[in-house]
Amino acid sequence: xxxLPPDSWRNRPSHRQWLTEQANGLFxxxxxxxxxxxxxxxxxxxxxKPIAPNNPVRGIHSTGRMVHCYAIGSLxxxxxxxxxxxxxxxxxxxxxxxxxxxxxxxxxxxxxxxDNGRKQGYGHAFVMLxxxxxxxxxxxxxxRMLADVTEVxxxxxxxxxxxxxxxEFNGDWSPISTxxxxxxxxxxxxxxxxxxxxxxxxxxxxxxERIADLIxxxxxxxxxxxxxxxxxxxxxxxxNYLGDPMFRPPGTTPGHWLEWSRLIxxxxxxxxxxxxxxxxxxxxxxxxxxALGWDNALGGFFYTLDWNDVxxxxxxxxxxxxxxxxxxxxxxxxxxxxxxxxxxxxIWDVIARYFIDEKNGGWNEQLTEDMIPSYTLFKxxxxxYHALQACMIPLYPAKGSLTRGVVEAxxx
Numbered sequence: 322x323x324x325l326p327p328d329s330w331r332n333r334p335s336h337r338q339w340l341t342e343q344a345n346g347l348f349x350x351x352x353x354x355x356x357x358x359x360x361x362x363x364x365x366x367x368x369x370k371p372i373a374p375n376n377p378v379r380g381i382h383s384t385g386r387m388v389h390c391y392a393i394g395s396l397x398x399x400x401x402x403x404x405x406x407x408x409x410x411x412x413x414x415x416x417x418x419x420x421x422x423x424x425x426x427x428x429x430x431x432x433x434x435x436d437n438g439r440k441q442g443y444g445h446a447f448v449m450l451x452x453x454x455x456x457x458x459x460x461x462x463x464x465r466m467l468a469d470v471t472e473v474x475x476x477x478x479x480x481x482x483x484x485x486x487x488x489e490f491n492g493d494w495s496p497i498s499t500x501x502x503x504x505x506x507x508x509x510x511x512x513x514x515x516x517x518x519x520x521x522x523x524x525x526x527x528x529x530e531r532i533a534d535l536i537x538x539x540x541x542x543x544x545x546x547x548x549x550x551x552x553x554x555x556x557x558x559x560x561n562y563l564g565d566p567m568f569r570p571p572g573t574t575p576g577h578w579l580e581w582s583r584l585i586x587x588x589x590x591x592x593x594x595x596x597x598x599x600x601x602x603x604x605x606x607x608x609x610x611x612a613l614g615w616d617n618a619l620g621g622f623f624y625t626l627d628w629n630d631v632x633x634x635x636x637x638x639x640x641x642x643x644x645x646x647x648x649x650x651x652x653x654x655x656x657x658x659x660x661x662x663x664x665x666x667x668i669w670d671v672i673a674r675y676f677i678d679e680k681n682g683g684w685n686e687q688l689t690e691d692m693i694p695s696y697t698l699f700k701x702x703x704x705x706y707h708a709l710q711a712c713m714i715p716l717y718p719a720k721g722s723l724t725r726g727v728v729e730a731x732x733x
Contacts, residue, residue: 344712364703385447386706392454438492442505453515484531499554575614576641582648643711
């Protein structure tokens with residue numbers, strides 16, 4: 322941690338202990354409760370009970386995230402983590418995978434594919450992340466799954482002329498629309514970096530750099546480092562797109578500016594610090610998110626803004642807070658300043674006061690504008706991924722992904 326400013330919270334043993342305790346609490350809250358004995362994982366309510374115990378729909382992103390997180394647990398030596406990893410990998414390979422036409426179904430239940438068997442770029446990104454993380458703990462399906470999903474992304478989703486992926490297809494691979502989304506490409510960037518770290522194959526990193534160049538250097542740069550969410554078939558920004566409140570809300574989402582801030586710095590480091598625009602973009606994305614997205618009166622990030630920078634969805638969700646903490650941690654290390662350190666502390670102050678559920682365990686995933694727990698969009702506690710990474714990223718040098726940090730720490 323010698324590259325950090327001496328007064329950084331990240332250097333302080335008590336802060337590091339607090340983060341470790343929070344991470345352990347998250348591991349414990351989800352570890353046994355979310356395992357569905359019929360395969361896949363439950364979404365949990367506020368108290369940690371399955372929301373839909375009888376034949377719930379399992380989204381592939383949730384399964385992939387659980388594999389990734391408990392692969393981290395396995396690397397740390399947390400007992401029971403390998404069971405979770407295997408449970409998720411078996412479900413991805415044996416249930417989510419379309420053995421006839423290739424690819425992975427976005428959603429399944431006990432009867433097979435649901436949601437008309439759609440195949441989403443967003444979901445395939447999390448299959449790649451899961452396989453890459455599982456490879457680091459030696460899961461026997463990891464190499465086959467990583468090779469399979471790499472081929473599917475390369476032959477079905479990747480658009481060479483654009484340097485990014487298509488959004489979605491029907492089960493038979495017929496196109497659904499010409500819509501392009503940044504969110505699927507952002508998470509694929511994360512997954513491509515993980516695959517590069519797991520394999521050393523530079524082609525993964527090359528694709529990640531092309532996505533970042535399109536979405537951040539060009540499109541976000543053209544819009545004052547506001548990350549556009551929605552694009553047409555030619556990757557022109559669609560500012561009138563209405564979408565849906567869960568995965569494609571209209572307007573802009575400051576949480577994604579924060580997420581990209583961290584990812585672009587991670588990509589810069591993994592790529593050998595060759596692209597000077599990347600750290601500059603990382604700083605600009607973070608600065609815009611706190612200037613335009615933060616509620617100065619009550620705290621927290623507004624979920625969405627319109628294109629006039631006016632808060633649209635005014636509720637406060639846990640995952641932008643997580644991404645803010647992780648981005649600030651990277652910036653404190655690579656672009657140390659009082660500004661970044663102050664925001665690192667401010668974000669954690671709000672998380673500790675409002676988002677950590679001291680009574681039930683886990684984190685509150687949705688708050689109203691005035692910071693009261695709410696359950697209109699996120700019904701309970703379905704996610705460990707964002708909060709766990711927020712707690713653990715600051716514990717390791719910002720040289721790559723969290724999994725890489727844990728692996729290097731194991732080597733001493």
